[in-house]
Amino acid sequence: MRALVQRVSHASVSVDGQEIASIGRGLLVFVGVGQGDGSQARSWLARKLLGLRVFEHQGRMHHSVTDIEGELLVVSQFTLYGDVTRGQRPSFTAAMEPGAAAVELDALVAELRAAGGRVATGRFGATMHVSLVNDGPVTLWLESPGGENP
Helix, strand or coil, X not given: CEEEEEEEEEEEEEECCEEEEEECCEEEEEEECECCCCHHHHHHHHHHHHHCCCEEECCEEEECCCCCCCEEEEEECHHHHXXXXXXXXXXXXXXXXXXXXHHHHHHHHHHHHHCXXXXXXXXXXXXXXXXXXXXXXXXXXXXXXXXXXX
């Protein structure tokens, strides 16, 4: 699994002009699911997201989203698996098939919530408009190591 994580003071997602989710202080997480990703990659990512110490305390990044009682906005984004090493059009062959990816993304959200995370989501497969106020800016790239062998 791949995730592009942004520390935000506010973020929201709209579909067809209607806001479907929003959060205050927390993490905006764009998630892509790759071929071979499963429970180990999902659990690794959930633990990493909830434990990332990217919120400032006394001038240093010491607190996690859990520590600050922040929120997560999880948005599916298969384009994180876009490969542009050849040609000008991205290839998405490394991304998991959409039906299976939706199941994995739902399972990630469920795991985050089960661990106490306050999670809002986008809508899988929809054309979404994402608005955010990046706090810092702080942006991190996460990738679960080795698919099923993190």
